[in-house]
Amino acid sequence: AYVWPSPHDGIEDLLFLQSGYIRFGSLADQILTCDFGAGQPGIQKAAEWVRTAFHDAVTHDATAKTGGLDASILFELDRAENLGAALNNTLADISSDVSVKSSAADLLALSLVMAVARCGDLRVPLRLGRIDATEAGPLGVPEAHTDLNTTKKAFEKAGFSEEDMITLVACGHTLGSVHSVDHPEIVSGEVSAENIAHFDTTHGTFDNAVITEYLNSTTSNPLIINTNDTLNSDKRVFAADGNATMTKLKDPAVYKAKCEDAFERMLDLVPASVTLSDPLQPADVKPYISTHQLKANGSIEFIGRIRIRTTASTGINPNDITVALSYIDRNGVRSNQTIPTTMGTFKGGSSFGYLGENFNWFEFSQILPSSTGISAFDVKLTTKSSGAVTTFDNGGTGGYPINPYILFQQRNSCLETQNLNGNLTIVAAVHKSQLQDNSAPQLKLVHRTPFPRSFISKLEAESIPLERTSAESGEFTYLKVTTPLEVSSWRTSFDVELGEGEAAERLEYQHTSEVHDSCEALV
Numbered sequence: 001a002y003v004w005p006s007p008h009d010g011i012e013d014l015l016f017l018q019s020g021y022i023r024f025g026s027l028a029d030q031i032l033t034c035d036f037g038a039g040q041p042g043i044q045k046a047a048e049w050v051r052t053a054f055h056d057a058v059t060h061d062a063t064a065k066t067g068g069l070d071a072s073i074l075f076e077l078d079r080a081e082n083l084g085a086a087l088n089n090t091l092a093d094i095s096s097d098v099s100v101k102s103s104a105a106d107l108l109a110l111s112l113v114m115a116v117a118r119c120g121d122l123r124v125p126l127r128l129g130r131i132d133a134t135e136a137g138p139l140g141v142p143e144a145h146t147d148l149n150t151t152k153k154a155f156e157k158a159g160f161s162e163e164d165m166i167t168l169v170a171c172g173h174t175l176g177s178v179h180s181v182d183h184p185e186i187v188s189g190e191v192s193a194e195n196i197a198h199f200d201t202t203h204g205t206f207d208n209a210v211i212t213e214y215l216n217s218t219t220s221n222p223l224i225i226n227t228n229d230t231l232n233s234d235k236r237v238f239a240a241d242g243n244a245t246m247t248k249l250k251d252p253a254v255y256k257a258k259c260e261d262a263f264e265r266m267l268d269l270v271p272a273s274v275t276l277s278d279p280l281q282p283a284d285v286k287p288y289i290s291t292h293q294l295k296a297n298g299s300i301e302f303i304g305r306i307r308i309r310t311t312a313s314t315g316i317n318p319n320d321i322t323v324a325l326s327y328i329d330r331n332g333v334r335s336n337q338t339i340p341t342t343m344g345t346f347k348g349g350s351s352f353g354y355l356g357e358n359f360n361w362f363e364f365s366q367i368l369p370s371s372t373g374i375s376a377f378d379v380k381l382t383t384k385s386s387g388a389v390t391t392f393d394n395g396g397t398g399g400y401p402i403n404p405y406i407l408f409q410q411r412n413s414c415l416e417t418q419n420l421n422g423n424l425t426i427v428a429a430v431h432k433s434q435l436q437d438n439s440a441p442q443l444k445l446v447h448r449t450p451f452p453r454s455f456i457s458k459l460e461a462e463s464i465p466l467e468r469t470s471a472e473s474g475e476f477t478y479l480k481v482t483t484p485l486e487v488s489s490w491r492t493s494f495d496v497e498l499g500e501g502e503a504a505e506r507l508e509y510q511h512t513s514e515v516h517d518s519c520e521a522l523v
């Protein structure tokens, strides 16, 4: 069962909250339609995403259990086998979503899942937990001129049979095109961004026209009809087993199912060091805490939203429920008060995304006494018409946890964005019980440094001591640090840590996007 917070929360948001009231739609917007190319001639984003995942994954070594979908493509862009804008374009599309929680490799998997869902309603299970490579992997992506035997060996090395090879190529080459700017030897006519050759007559749909047109000899697939047979890789691959596989794929339902299966296995090619999660499912209840800080008057301000899954199959009617938080304070005592919520109503108050999932938002803004605070809460969902109450306790973990000892003081923190080397100031309110002499409070700030000639950033955490200030409020002391922050890291995350290792007290994964450009004075 889902437990919050999960390392996969960010990717779950990108997949399931594509539109509506609260949305994480920037990635999904790139493929609003299957043939969308953001106005760039000859570009089809959905096709680029599918091709990129293939080029990254296929250099997996199934015997040695190395390589695979690990975003090593980032270091392999100058190779002839990775010719074309598609690969770097895809990296640009995912770049702003790469974080310490969401690896570029997981985002490449996500982008294929989203692309084939948009283009052909395919359902490819999305497992997560991939780790990004830090250097290039081996060569080995087949090219148009690669002979059949070498091509088969490349797929075999990655763990694919001859039938898998034919299936994968037939599932990939239903979208997109060959570009004359990259392959003037394949696409006839002038070399221009607009001059491209599609694999089938329906490049904007994930369907098996690529198969039927091949089998009935009406194909204009540039990798089949080239006058230079050396460049006819699809012709060689499709005919490798005497058309047995292609004939099977003639049935659209078989094609879809086989493509889903082949893509799933392709995305799951990972090195031995990676353990993939179970396929991602939408969470039924998911909190989003936006503020947990001390106000100037010394009380705690606790603001956020609870997302409730209201897809028809849940049987939950958002207009027939109330949602409240039952909470435990810092001393482990359950409060006899609950925190009420109100359903968001802007844009109907709902969000939706992949698999037709629907969600509604229940918002709260509560003032709590700082002497007791909050350390965890359950979500109580009451059905108005029946009076039935369901309690969600975060998968039996004792509730949704809130660190009661370290508060991120958004109002006292700031990022000076007036000049390019502005300072970041982070203030945390720390409960005095946690401030022993050896607690060595640290800000663990993630720097985002773009890799050379790439859109993707290297993420490196810097530990910066947090200084105790003389400012106090009740049982809390304010800690503060001011540090220069380069512009590439303005949108980043940080942790506040007291003490070392297992015993450390941590406030994790806070965001600089929550602060203003001027700091409110301490108390």
Ligand code: HEM
Pocket: 044, 047, 048, 050, 051, 054, 083, 084, 085, 086, 142, 143, 144, 145, 151, 168, 169, 171, 172, 173, 175, 176, 177, 178, 179, 180, 182, 183, 233, 237
């Ligand atoms: C024998 C193996 C393969 C060869 C030789 C091959 C070759 C090519 C070539 C030459 C292009 C044109 C690139 C350009 O001009 O931008 C291309 C595009 C493409 N390939 Fe493949 N490919 C192979 C397998 C695959 C597989 C297995 C997939 C997916 C699973 C795939 C997905 C795509 C897609 C979606 C495009 C279109 C990209 C776009 O429109 O930007 N290919 N391929």
